[in-house]
Amino acid sequence: MKALPADLAAVCRRMKTERSVGLAVHERPDTDALAAAAGMLDLFAQLGAEARLHVDQDEHLPLEELLLPSGAVTRGPPPAGRPLYALDCGSLERLALRLTSWAGIVVNIDHHHDNTRFGDVVYVRGEASSTSELVCDIARALGVRPSRRAAQALLAGISFDTGHFRHDSTSAATFETAAWLVGLGANVTTAFSMLYEQGSLEALRLWARAVSGARLLAGGRALVATLRLGDYAAVGAGEEETEGIVDSLRAVAGVEIAALVKEQSRGPRVRVSLRSSSCDVSAIAALRAGGGHRLAAGCSCDDGPEEVTAWLSSELERRLSTASC
Ligand SMILES: [Mn+2]
Known part of the structure; x- marks a missing residue:
């Protein structure tokens, strides 16, 4: 088996030791950010760790009912010192949480090329289509298969950030990941309709x-x-x-x-x-x-x-x- 890249291995090692974590996303979160959170919530559940998504009181979460399991969101920061997983966010200041520093461990999982590389464990791939794709890389590295519901959310996240597989960030790996998600029960038509056919x-x-x-x-x-x-x-x-x-x-x-x-x-x-x-x-x-x-x-x-x-x-x-x- 091919050895995992060091940063991906570090994220996996860290995740396996967690018991209780907070997830965070960028301000005005988009479908990729929330789908990545949905994927991570599912992975932590399967690893036996408690995880919640934390956002400020006034943040609007688009497609929340479709992407996230019910009751997964807490309005306000996690308890002090809890590991914080920042998803799809280029800097700690852009989180949908009023934090400028965090006393606990920070894990930074993102695909923005201008990511400031903040945090203690950093898994950033500027060339990746989406943070949802990176969460799929983590799932495969862990040997965990996302639930059908999480797979559907992750496919929507990839579809959103690639403009449904047309932006130049859409790589062979993106299609392989999408194929893997479809194999887990995700549906491309459902993802497209959810994202592009609900306009008023x-x-x-x-x-x-x-x-x-x-x-x-x-x-x-x-x-x-x-x-x-x-x-x-x-x-x-x-x-x-x-x-x-x-x-x-x-x-x-x-x-x-x-x-x-x-x-x-x-x-x-x-x-x-x-x-x-x-x-x-x-x-x-x-x-x-x-x-x-x-x-x-x-x-x-x-x-x-x-x-x-x-x-x-x-x-x-x-x-x-x-x-x-
Ligand atoms: Mn993104």
Whole structure:
């Protein structure tokens, strides 16, 4: 048998000794983060350890009932000193828990290339499709087969982070992992429907408003749309119903960078989502203290939507006027 990579072996060793752990995910957790948590909850249950997912009081957990077993979430931090498993989170400051340090052991399992490598045990693979895929690697290394329910969640996590197996992070290993999950009872159609076919008519109308107002920049190499509070109100959509809009903009022929500027009524005044087919947009997000992946990143700030759109437009014009971005 091939020897396990040292970092993967270290995570497995640590997990086998646990009796009671806390899991945590990044703020505003997405399907991959929650699916990774669902997978880890299942692995710990099978290892005979008690595990719970801890998030702040006000965090919204999308698809919670579908992804997570009931009663698995605690609002607030774990008891002091308990091992904390951070999932799909680039830094300790971005956790969906107000912690800046943790007295207990921290285990960092993630696939963000800009992960700060925080924690005592670090299993980070910047090239992996998703944290859900990494949890599957851990399961196989442990010799544990996820339950059918956990397998379904993990498949959804991989589907979400790869845009259903189309982003460039989708590797042969990703397909092998998906095949393994299907073998454990997960269903691809169920995953697709859960993630991509539950939109509301209001969300579709919001998409139409964003698309119709989008502006081409840099000779057609960038496309930027802005949603203001009045846009959500006009169609009756929620502020979170913007999933997929920026990807549609990016899919236009010739567009190398797409951006969606979203005004918000709570939290930071504006959030920006960036997508690219070739350029490192995490570098643009970093200019406003954001981050993410090379081809999919985001940032937020308290300036108004017009100011942010103007700043972003000139930044994109400047970057795309040079030969490479
Ligand atoms: Mn992820």
